[in-house]
Amino acid sequence: MTIYFLIFPIITIFYIFPIRNYINRRKFFVSLSFLFLTIVAVFRASTVGADVPTYEGLFVQLLSGESTGHGNTPIYNLYSQLVGKVSTQPLAITIANSIVICVLMAVFIYYSEVNPFYATLLFVGMYFYADSLNGARQYIAIALVLNAFLFLLKRKWIWYISLTLIAIGVHATAIVSLIYIPIVLIRWTLKKSIIFIGSLVVMGLLYLRIIDIFVKIFPRYSFYITGDGYENVQTIGTVSQGKILYYYLFLLTVFLITVFLINKYRILITTDETKIIICYAISLFVGILFYNAILVQRVIWYFSIWGIIFFPIMEDKLSKIFSGGKRDSKFLFVLFFLIVFVVYIIRLQNNYDMIVPYRTWIS
Template sequence: MLLILVGFYTDKEIIHLDNKRILNPNIYLFLFSYFLFVIAATRVGIGTDYDLYEGIYYGAKESVLELGWGFEWISIIFRFFKLKYQYFIAFNSLIFIATVTYFIYKYSSYKYISLITLLGTYSYFSSFNGFRQFTSISLVLLALILFLEKKKWITGALLFLFSIGIHRSSLMFIPLFFINYITITRKMFISIMFVCLFSFFVIPEFIKNSIFNELMGMNDFFQEKYTDSIHAQGEERGITNKMFFLFYWITTFKVIIDKINTKEKVNLFDKLFLIYFIVNSFFPYSNLVKRISYFFELMAIYMLPKFISSHKSKIIKNALKMLVILIFFIRTIYVLNQNGDGVVPYETILYMFE
């Protein structure tokens, strides 16, 4: 509630004095990002990976378990300085929160909408469970920005290499470094979006699962290392998952088709979120898709504010803000009252304040 109410004072379209913001959006962003960092950094026993990696950290088993040379190097440095595991957790949380904060600072039209989206999409809470992967995808995002947006090719490439050293799933994102060579035309975009819509809602999951696993034999390729579970094994989607896909589809279609019609450049983040629809439409819904989507769904913190700002009417903009806030507020409360299931912390975050 505080996040929402204070956020209104950064938005001169809602609350203003002489058509000026009462609170600077960037100050708001950094204050609340710090608050989210403190919660993530000081959590104890919260998250499916917390206890697992605590034993690995104190037992120095990163090499034995082949967790990646980058992850092992960070652990060795922390152990060398005799730092407790909690500092290691805080460091990984810092990488994720700092990356997200920078991304919102540079590319979001409405900072408070982006932060609410971060909470409502599970991204923040999921980072408690798979913190090694979220550290990795944070570095991937920074690498892409440096490599493709800032033209700092060497720094971007080295950062991406380090992300692979932390979590090998980063290898799947190598093609993204060539994404700017693809020009999105009107016909291509409309075709992709409607084919994705058809595939997502019409083609049954068991057919996708049969093609992906039995015909292509991808089960063995994506086999989970520790629990011997199959990441590519498909499962049925719930109604909430389908509704959010449609919600994202509508917002993305509006933003990108407007850019094409006005001959504005379809940028890196537009293209990245477009891949979200391709992955979720053609791959069987599985742990594999969920893990890949962790990265692409981060683009929602850019896309939803962009969707709102693309409308000219202040009334429509404010109505959309209220809609987004309501949807993600309800979803966030739902998350805080759930435990486990690989989606949210085993203990609700609220327990930390009792």
């Protein structure tokens, strides 16, 4: 488990490391940080991550010409075959997935206009990196739609559509990211925001029917509800035992307080920042409404991941409110991160993703 804690001081060293003026500090930090995260992910054994043996087994099946039952993910199947051209060892797909995820997330954070140190800390601290060691295929899709969103903000439709279609071809759940389109196109007002939140509440009341419709469209995800055909699978009735609800309530409280302060002191929020706030709000409200549904929790990864961008934005805005400026806002961010870090420790101890203990394939 030590390696998961060493990540934080190591990326901090990368951030404070003195470099020459002619070197792009942002590029230097993001490159080194994600190079290290890539190394940790690449050299992990097949036992690190509950879904890793499944991915490796499907990889072997695909290369041998057997049916994998993943006909709705043609891009991932094609990608797997390309990896197979390099190596047919089961571990090859785990190595390839790790590289792709870290490269795509590095590109996303680099081009997001927030403090890259905060964003990278939160990517690890809010447990997204740990989740990616388990749900690798979905995290490739998530990283793709995040980069697609950046193109959508600039109305570069060809790039957005291409990346989104690739993401859907990697993991079918990426189709939910199409909600990014109205989020970006709508001109948000207080009235529209209230209607939007009300719609989420209605969804909560109808969630069993919504789950039923989703499973009819994507039947292979029914095991998250019934557990049929899978041993030890976390179903709607067993996951988390409600503990995640407290975490979501904490994040929602911080979200509401920061948004309230920014509105009270009339701090300027750009149009793009508003879209990001809406994306993250979806994860909080839906996360609370569906706190005990593992299927929904996995789907809202496409929105909860925006926390790594939302909170650095809020830190920057709060610095304009307090008399101490950056000093006070940094203190608040550190306080927030310490609470997140406690949750990080608890989740590692619970080991739902089976990423503990960390082992390497190097003999």
